[in-house]
Amino acid sequence: MNAPRTRRGTVGRDGAVSRPASGRKAPPPANLERFRAVIHRVLSRGEEHPSLVTEIACTLGAEILEGLLPPGCDLNSVELARRFRTSRTPTREALAILEKEGLVEIPPRRRPRVARHGRAEIREIYHVRAAMLALVATEAGEHAAPAEIAELREIAVRMAAAAAKGDANDYFWNNVRFHERLAELSRNRTLQRLLDSLMLRSLRFRRRTLSQPERIQRSIADHARLVGALEDRDLGLAAALVRSNVLGALRSLEALLEAEGGARGAAG
Amino acid sequence: MNAPRTRRGTVGRDGAVSRPASGRKAPPPANLERFRAVIHRVLSRGEEHPSLVTEIACTLGAEILEGLLPPGCDLNSVELARRFRTSRTPTREALAILEKEGLVEIPPRRRPRVARHGRAEIREIYHVRAAMLALVATEAGEHAAPAEIAELREIAVRMAAAAAKGDANDYFWNNVRFHERLAELSRNRTLQRLLDSLMLRSLRFRRRTLSQPERIQRSIADHARLVGALEDRDLGLAAALVRSNVLGALRSLEALLEAEGGARGAAG
DNA sequence: AGCGGAAGAAGTGTCGACAGCAGGGGAGAA
DNA sequence: TTCTCCCCTGCTGTCGACACTTCTTCCGCT
Numbered sequence: 001m002n003a004p005r006t007r008r009g010t011v012g013r014d015g016a017v018s019r020p021a022s023g024r025k026a027p028p029p030a031n032l033e034r035f036r037a038v039i040h041r042v043l044s045r046g047e048e049h050p051s052l053v054t055e056i057a058c059t060l061g062a063e064i065l066e067g068l069l070p071p072g073c074d075l076n077s078v079e080l081a082r083r084f085r086t087s088r089t090p091t092r093e094a095l096a097i098l099e100k101e102g103l104v105e106i107p108p109r110r111r112p113r114v115a116r117h118g119r120a121e122i123r124e125i126y127h128v129r130a131a132m133l134a135l136v137a138t139e140a141g142e143h144a145a146p147a148e149i150a151e152l153r154e155i156a157v158r159m160a161a162a163a164a165k166g167d168a169n170d171y172f173w174n175n176v177r178f179h180e181r182l183a184e185l186s187r188n189r190t191l192q193r194l195l196d197s198l199m200l201r202s203l204r205f206r207r208r209t210l211s212q213p214e215r216i217q218r219s220i221a222d223h224a225r226l227v228g229a230l231e232d233r234d235l236g237l238a239a240a241l242v243r244s245n246v247l248g249a250l251r252s253l254e255a256l257l258e259a260e261g262g263a264r265g266a267a268g
Numbered sequence: 269m270n271a272p273r274t275r276r277g278t279v280g281r282d283g284a285v286s287r288p289a290s291g292r293k294a295p296p297p298a299n300l301e302r303f304r305a306v307i308h309r310v311l312s313r314g315e316e317h318p319s320l321v322t323e324i325a326c327t328l329g330a331e332i333l334e335g336l337l338p339p340g341c342d343l344n345s346v347e348l349a350r351r352f353r354t355s356r357t358p359t360r361e362a363l364a365i366l367e368k369e370g371l372v373e374i375p376p377r378r379r380p381r382v383a384r385h386g387r388a389e390i391r392e393i394y395h396v397r398a399a400m401l402a403l404v405a406t407e408a409g410e411h412a413a414p415a416e417i418a419e420l421r422e423i424a425v426r427m428a429a430a431a432a433k434g435d436a437n438d439y440f441w442n443n444v445r446f447h448e449r450l451a452e453l454s455r456n457r458t459l460q461r462l463l464d465s466l467m468l469r470s471l472r473f474r475r476r477t478l479s480q481p482e483r484i485q486r487s488i489a490d491h492a493r494l495v496g497a498l499e500d501r502d503l504g505l506a507a508a509l510v511r512s513n514v515l516g517a518l519r520s521l522e523a524l525l526e527a528e529g530g531a532r533g534a535a536g
Numbered sequence: 537a538g539c540g541g542a543a544g545a546a547g548t549g550t551c552g553a554c555a556g557c558a559g560g561g562g563a564g565a566a
Numbered sequence: 567t568t569c570t571c572c573c574c575t576g577c578t579g580t581c582g583a584c585a586c587t588t589c590t591t592c593c594g595c596t
Contacts, residue, residue, distance in 0.1 A: 049376045051579085053579090076547060076548090079547095087581045088547095088548090088581090089357065093361070096364065097364075100365075107315065108317045108319065108549095109586095109587060109588070111589095124459060125458055127407070128458055134399070135399040139395070188396070189389070190392035190393055194462060319549090321549090344577065345577080346578090355550060355552065356551090356577095356578090357549080358549080360578090360579090376578090376579095377578060377579080378559095380578095538595105539596080540596095541593085541595095542592090542594100543591090543593095544589105544590085546590090547586105548586085548587075550585090552583090553580100553581080555579090556577105556579090557578080558575105558576090558577085562571105562573085563571090563572085564571085566567100566568085
C-alpha cells in the first residue's frame with residue numbers, strides 16, 4: 001500500500017492478484033499452468049529462448065486467458081516490472097508480444113490494458129478460424145499417416161469419456177490437444193503459427209462455449225466423424241465438418257453472450 | 269560460401285545502401301516509397317502512431333521487400349541505431365515487429381538478419397493465402413455494395429491496361445491495390461490483418477511471378493471473372509477463382525525458382 | 537454547489553551504460 | 567603451410583535515468 005492510488009483496479013500489482021504468495025489459492029492453479037504451457041509453445045515456436053521476455057509474456061498471457069486479468073484491466077509497465085523484478089525493457093517487449101497475439105491493447109502514450117473483444121471481432125475470429133481449420137483438415141488428410149490419425153481418434157475418445165464423466169475441464173484440454181495435433185498433422189508450420197495465434201484469442205471464450213451440454217454432444221459427434229473422414233481421406237467432408245463445428249461453436253457462444261450480457265455491452 | 273560477410277557485410281550501414289543522400293539514384297526509389305506506404309498501412313492499422321519504431325520498421329521493411337537488403341543480410345541493432353540516429357531500444361523493437369511479420373529472423377543471442385524463406389515455407393504461405401483469400405472473396409461477395417464491386421472492376425481494367433502496355437510495375441501495384449480493396453470489402457478486420465501479414469511475406473516473390481507474360485494473362489482473366497462472380501453473388505465461384513489464381517501463381521513461382529536456383533539451395 | 541483550470545503524480549518512450557555470450561583472428565602446433 | 571585453440575572484439579539482453587505527456591486531484595471562481 002505504498003502508493004494510495006485511487007486509480008482504477010490495476011489488478012497487476014503484487015498481492016492483488018495471481019501471486020500465490022499468501023493464503024489465497026481458491027482458483028485452481030492447474031489451469032493457469034496449462035495455459036502457460038500452451039502460450040509458451042505458441043510464443044517460442046522452434047527455438048527455446050529461456051528468455052525473460054518469454055517468461056513474462058507467458059505468465060501474463062496465462063493470467064489473461066484464465067480470466068485473472070479481466071478485459072480492460074490496466075497493465076502498466078512499471079508495476080509489472082516491479083512484480084517480475086526486472087527493468088521495464090523486457091516488460092514492455094512482453095506486452096508488445098501479447099499485443100501482437102491480440103491479448104493486450106497498447107494505445108500510444110497510454111497505459112496498456114487487457115484487450116476487450118467486441119462481438120464483431122469474435123465473429124471475425126471464428127470465421128477465420130473456421131476457414132483455417134478447414135485448410136488444416138484438408139492438408140492433414142493429405143499428409144497424415146494412419147497411425148497419426150489413430151492417435152487423433154484416441155484423443156477424440158478421451159474427449160467423449162471426459163464429457164460422459166461430466167468433466168468439462170478434462171474435455172476442454174483434450175479438445176485443445178486434439179486441435180494441436182491436427183494442426184501438426186497438416187505439416188504446415190505457417191498455418192500452425194497462424195492458427196495458434198487465433199487459438200490464443202479464442203481460448204478465452206472456448207471454455208464458456210463448452211459449458212453447454214448439447215453443444216458438447218454435437219462437438220463430440222463432429223470430432224468422431226472428422227476422424228472417420230480423415231481415415232477415408234475424404235478431404236471435402238473433413239473440411240466441411242471442422243467448419244461446421246467451429247461455426248456451431250460461434251453460434252453457441254453468441255447466444256451465450258447475448259443472454260448473459262445483452263445490455264452490458266461487451267464493447268468493441 | 270559466396271558470403272558477403274567477413275564481418276560487416278551488414279548492408280545496413282549508412283552509405284552502403286538505401287540512403288538517397290548522395291548521387292546514387294540508379295534503383296528507382298518510387299517502389300521503395302510504395303513499399304513503405306504498404307508496410308506503414310499494415311503496421312499501424314487503425315491508430316496512427318507517428319512513432320519512431322514504426323518509422324524504422326517501415327523503412328527497413330521496404331528495403332527488405334525491395335531487395336536492397338538481401339535474405340540472410342545481417343541487421344545488427346547497433347549499426348541500425350547509428351543509421352537512424354536513435355538508441356538501440358526503438359531499433360530492437362522495430363526488428364521484433366518485422367520478425368513477427370516474417371521479414372526478419374532473430375535467433376536468440378545472435379545477430380538479427382533478413383529472413384530466408386525456403387521452398388517449403390513459400391508453399392505454405394501461398395496455400396494459406398489461397399484459403400484466406402477464398403474466405404475474403406466469400407465475405408466480400410456477401411457484404412460488398414454494387415458500387416464497391418464496380419470500383420473493383422475499374423482496378424481490374426487498369427491492371428489489364430497496364431499489362432497491355434507492358435508496364436509490369438503498374439500492373440503489379442494495381443494488383444496489390446485490387447487485393448487491398450477486396451480485403452476491405454470483406455468487412456473483416458481480423459481477416460484483413462492476417463492477409464496483410466501474409467502479403468508482406470509474399471510480396472518479395474510476387475514481382476518475380478508477375479514477370480511471366482502468360483501468367484499475367486491468366487491472372488487478368490481470373491480477376492475479371494472474379495469481379496463478375498462477385499456481381500452475380502456467386503460466392504462459390506468467386507472463392508474458387510481466387511484460390512485457383514493464387515495456386516497458379518505458386519506453381520509459376522515454383523517453376524521460376526526451380527529454374528533459376530535449382531542447386532543454389534534457397535535454404536530453409 | 538458545481539465547474540474549469542493548475543499543479544502534482546504517474547507512466548510512457550527513449551537514451552546511454554554495462555555484463556556476459558559468440559564468433560573472428562591470431563598464435564602456436566603438426 | 568594448414569589446423570586448432572584461445573583471446574579479443576563486438577553485439578545482445580538488460581538496466582536505471584530522464585524528458586515529455588497524460589491523468590488525477592484539489593483549488594479558486596461563478
